Amino acid sequence: MNTLLFFQNLVNPDVNVPIVLPEFIIAIAGIIVMVYDSFKPAKQRITGAVSIIGLILATVATFWLWATPGNPASAFNGMMVTDNLRLSFTVVFLLVSILTILISSVWVENEKVPAGEYHALLLFATVGMMFMASGNDMVIIFLGLETLSIATYVMAGLRKNDLRSNESAMKYFILGSYASAFLLYGMALVYGATGSTNITEIAAVLSSGESAFPTLFLVGGAMLLIGFGFKVATVPFHIWTPDVYEGAPTPITGFMAAGPKAAGFASFLRIFAIGFPLVATVQASALLHESWITALTMMAILTMTIGNIAAIVQNNVKRMLAYSSIAHAGYALVGFIGAGVATTVTGRDEAIAAVAFYMLTYAVTNLGAFAVVTLLAQKNDRRTEFEDYNGIGFKSPVLAFTLSLFMLSLLGLPLTAGFIGKVLVFRPALEAGSAMLTFLVIVAVVNTAISAYYYLRLIVVMFFKERTTDWIAPKIPTALGAVILLTVLGVFYFGLFGNSTIKSFTKSPATTKPATTQNAQLK
Amino acid sequence: MEPSLASYLALSGILFTIGAVGVIYKRNAIGMFMCIELMLNAVNLSFVAFSRYYSDVTGQLFVFVVMSVAAAEAAVGLGIIITFFRNKLSVDVDDASILRN
Numbered sequence: 001m002n003t004l005l006f007f008q009n010l011v012n013p014d015v016n017v018p019i020v021l022p023e024f025i026i027a028i029a030g031i032i033v034m035v036y037d038s039f040k041p042a043k044q045r046i047t048g049a050v051s052i053i054g055l056i057l058a059t060v061a062t063f064w065l066w067a068t069p070g071n072p073a074s075a076f077n078g079m080m081v082t083d084n085l086r087l088s089f090t091v092v093f094l095l096v097s098i099l100t101i102l103i104s105s106v107w108v109e110n111e112k113v114p115a116g117e118y119h120a121l122l123l124f125a126t127v128g129m130m131f132m133a134s135g136n137d138m139v140i141i142f143l144g145l146e147t148l149s150i151a152t153y154v155m156a157g158l159r160k161n162d163l164r165s166n167e168s169a170m171k172y173f174i175l176g177s178y179a180s181a182f183l184l185y186g187m188a189l190v191y192g193a194t195g196s197t198n199i200t201e202i203a204a205v206l207s208s209g210e211s212a213f214p215t216l217f218l219v220g221g222a223m224l225l226i227g228f229g230f231k232v233a234t235v236p237f238h239i240w241t242p243d244v245y246e247g248a249p250t251p252i253t254g255f256m257a258a259g260p261k262a263a264g265f266a267s268f269l270r271i272f273a274i275g276f277p278l279v280a281t282v283q284a285s286a287l288l289h290e291s292w293i294t295a296l297t298m299m300a301i302l303t304m305t306i307g308n309i310a311a312i313v314q315n316n317v318k319r320m321l322a323y324s325s326i327a328h329a330g331y332a333l334v335g336f337i338g339a340g341v342a343t344t345v346t347g348r349d350e351a352i353a354a355v356a357f358y359m360l361t362y363a364v365t366n367l368g369a370f371a372v373v374t375l376l377a378q379k380n381d382r383r384t385e386f387e388d389y390n391g392i393g394f395k396s397p398v399l400a401f402t403l404s405l406f407m408l409s410l411l412g413l414p415l416t417a418g419f420i421g422k423v424l425v426f427r428p429a430l431e432a433g434s435a436m437l438t439f440l441v442i443v444a445v446v447n448t449a450i451s452a453y454y455y456l457r458l459i460v461v462m463f464f465k466e467r468t469t470d471w472i473a474p475k476i477p478t479a480l481g482a483v484i485l486l487t488v489l490g491v492f493y494f495g496l497f498g499n500s501t502i503k504s505f506t507k508s509p510a511t512t513k514p515a516t517t518q519n520a521q522l523k
Numbered sequence: 524m525e526p527s528l529a530s531y532l533a534l535s536g537i538l539f540t541i542g543a544v545g546v547i548y549k550r551n552a553i554g555m556f557m558c559i560e561l562m563l564n565a566v567n568l569s570f571v572a573f574s575r576y577y578s579d580v581t582g583q584l585f586v587f588v589v590m591s592v593a594a595a596e597a598a599v600g601l602g603i604i605i606t607f608f609r610n611k612l613s614v615d616v617d618d619a620s621i622l623r624n
Contacts (some may be wrong), residue, residue: 008531080533095602138585139581139584139588142585142588142592143588143592146592146595146596150595150596151590151598153600153603154602154603156598157603157606160606161610163610163621164621164622166603166606166607166610166611166619167607167620167621167622168621168622169603169606169607170552170604170607170616170619171619171622173599173600173603174546174552174555174559174600174616176557177596177600178543178559178562179555181539181542181543181559181562181563181566182543184563184566184589185539185562185565185566185569187585188566188569188570188573188582188585189569191570191573191581191582191585192532192569192573192576195573195577195579196579196581197582197585242622243622246622247621247622343602403560404600419624465593518566
């Protein structure tokens with residue numbers, strides 16, 4: 001009987017191609033770009049076009065998955081799933097990659113970056129991010145994380161002759177793999193506690209209270225917290241961020257702040273908010289839940305406060321944006337905690353959608369800002385100090401006004417995307433009604449006020465400071481112009497009509513069977 | 524006598540700690556990288572021990588994935604360290620200090 005079952009599993013590996021279609025498309029596009037580049041190197045237009053077509057096709061496939069009912073809920077024996085968490089984050093990643101390719105077109109041309117290699121790496125990083133969001137198994141999440149990280153290490157060091165870029169890549173690599181080791185140890189311990197690497201099964205074992213070693217959950221959870229805390233750059237695991245962001249080429253910095261951070265949040269949410277649910281009657285579950293909520297609340301408070309205060313004293317725009325991205329990770333954590341304390345599945349899905357929407361608004365705003373910074377930085381990122389922005393406001397009104405708009409959106413001014421994003425992530429935590437979480441939201445609001453100082457400072461510098469040296473406004477290339485137009489429209493669209501987006505983010509695709517694993521059914 | 528699960532886990536924990544402390548203590552990028560490899564392999568030991576304890580192959584499968592990832596990471600990591608060495612003629616992380624702290 002067992003042999004029969006074995007062969008059945010052998011011939012039917014439960015691939016469910018439609019479910020993995022977006023990932024397949026990007027992976028194939030990446031391979032095409034890589035192979036093409038080895039025959040005809042440095043054809044930026046062609047490799048860039050192939051990458052963008054691949055990304056757009058994958059976006060179409062993602063929306064198709066979302067809209068079409070009747071697709072199976074999981075693939076590869078429950079290792080990958082389709083739910084609103086996966087799909088909404090996938091949309092964010094694809095958008096980030098498309099915008100990054102457009103932003104970097106100028107940089108690739110000016111600095112003779114090997115275009116094919118760069119585009120292939122970016123596509124592989126995108127596949128990694130997508131697997132991090134769709135993986136329902138720690139193996140897939142780890143694999144996705146490493147695919148993303150390894151590609152990003154190389155991208156940070158693409159400017160081979162620049163010592164700053166080398167240093168950035170080396171720091172990112174050593175600290176990144178250090179954090180991966182902690183994450184992996186956490187996964188091993190959670191596997192030890194449950195005997196399974198599947199998130200659905202881990203949640204089932206935890207809720208039933210049948211774990212062989214309940215204490216391993218606590219140690220493993222702490223290790224996972226360290227690993228993910230590093231990947232999404234939360235205090236006290238943020239030390240690498242400013243250095244890496246400053247040294248990496250500017251378009252890559254924009255990508256790192258928007259994409260990998262969102263991907264980290266996707267699997268962070270998957271493991272903690274979905275994999276470690278609260279079942280009050282089970283002691284291990286209650287203890288674990290209380291510990292991670294408390295730990296994350298502390299981390300969120302520290303992240304927001306330290307990120308914002310450190311950003312105030314920076315004199316380099318890229319460094320300021322790095323600390324600002326740390327602070328934004330803190331705001332997103334507030335929504336994350338809201339997802340953790342939600343008592344109903346609907347409430348949890350709404351909070352998850354809020355975090356995804358926050359990452360979307362942050363990505364749009366931040367990439368827009370980085371597009372302008374890339375253009376102003378000129379070759380080799382020479383001009384990224386605050387002084388370099390003195391008095392450019394009226395000499396290049398388009399760039400200065402758009403950059404000001406992005407700063408206001410990062411600050412969270414009403415009518416911009418950043419405002420809706422902040423309101424949505426703060427709401428679930430506030431609705432939970434516990435004193436600790438109310439305090440957390442108050443800290444977040446106070447921090448928003450603190451952040452006004454450095455965002456407005458850039459605007460003041462651009463419009464009201466005298467410039468002593470000559471400055472010629474750079475010409476805006478078509479690709480960058482398109483990015484700036486898209487992101488400005490995005491900031492207003494999400495700011496005014498964000499509601500419709502958040503509604504579709506909350507909606508789960510109508511699948512044929514609930515997201516349980518085949519393994520569980522077989523047993 | 525066969526060693527118990529606890530002794531494997533203890534060994535794995537000790538190796539992991541040696542690696543983790545080594546990364547903080549070492550100043551040589553290659554040495555730090557070797558310590559990270561030690562940490563990954565310590566985790567692999569845990570996976571295999573749990574896999575045997577539960578008679579479940581997933582843990583061993585995970586080890587294969589980790590080993591292939593570690594190999595890819597080694598290739599990329601050494602490449603990054605070599606580009607740094609070319610420009611600075613050093614693999615000491617204290618020399619990586621242009622970016623302000």
